[in-house]
Amino acid sequence: MTDVPGVQGPVHVEAEVVATRRIGGYRHLTLTAPGVPERFRAGNFVAVTVAGHVARRALWVHRVRASSSFGPTLDVVVEARGSGTEWIAAQPVGARVALTGPLGRPFALPKDAVSCLLVGEGYAAAPLFPLAERLRERGCAVSLLVSAPDEARLLAALEARRSARSVTVLTADGSVGVRGTVAEHVDDLLARSEADVVYAAGPTPVLRAAAGAAERAGAWSQVAVEVPAPCGTGLCHGCPLPVVGEDGVERVVRACADGPVVRGDRVRWDSL
Incomplete structure (x- = not known):
């Protein structure tokens, strides 16, 4: 794998909502945020200041466009699960929000053209x-x-088919694709894809299952860990992530600054 080269630092800007749409169980927002799309690398996230809240909300970046009728833009996906994310999801076109990004360590890319399995x-x-x-x-x-869990919370299944050589869709209730969970199917999919590298993003059980499958198959894994990140910059130390260092010593790092992307075999899953 390549080392992750230095990335220009994040910027704090006033972002503008230029499009908003409801797709299934999620709200997709398209934002202009000067300087952020140009610095973005896959695996980075952004943090949005929420009116009436001290803690910011970290959002994954789904897509970056280098050019559009609005200039460079980024798309984020919001699941309204509390007052903060509900506020973000309710922002109309033309609304302006304080945004910091891109934040965190991105995915490292392979040096060579290898087979990769992406699990989300x-x-x-x-x-x-x-x-x-x-x-x-x-x-x-x-x-x-x-x-x-169900079709409404399945992200961009049609887009997935344009992004990969092969796509497998799973829903826990069987409403679309194959019935089942990542833990039940990932070993078989990894064997069939003959992947050298596994990348995963999702809830902790999904990340743990993907990392475990990679370890059993002798593959390299990277996981994008999602934990609450109150500041998004590492200053508050409010996003502890238990890991094992290269020296074999157990320690706790900051998920937002030392992650969110980490090696799957380094996470202390039982502690997380």
Whole structure:
């Protein structure tokens, strides 16, 4: 794998909502945020200041466009799960929000054209879509597994088919695609794809299942961990992530600054 080269630091800007649409169980927002799309790399996230709240809300970036009628834009996917995300999801076209980004460590890309399996669930699968584009540009064979509890919370299944060589869709209730969970199917999919690298984004059980499958198959894995990130910059130390360092010593790092992307075999899953 390549080392992640230095990335220009994040910027704090006033972003504008230029499009908003409801797709299934999620709200998709398109934002102009000067300087952020130009700095973005797959796996980065942005943090939005919410009116009436001290803590900001971290959002995955689903797509970046270098040019549009509004200039460079970025798309985020919001699942309204509390007052903060409800406020963000309710912002109309023309609204302006304070946004900081891009934040966090992105996915590292392979040096060579290898086979890759991307595993994601729900809205948190968002960072896998720009990652798939980068991998394809490098000549990698990309297989994609997208899952959700039900059809309404399945992210961009049609878009997935344009992003990968092969796509497997799972829903826990069987409403679309194959019935089942990532844990039940990932070993078989990894064997069939003959992937050298596994990338995963989603809830902790999905990440753990993908990382475990990669370890059993002798593949390299990277996971985009999602934990609450009150500041998004690492200053508040409010997003502890238990890991094992290269030296074998257990420690706690900051998910927003030392992650969110980390090696799957380094996470102390039982502690998380």
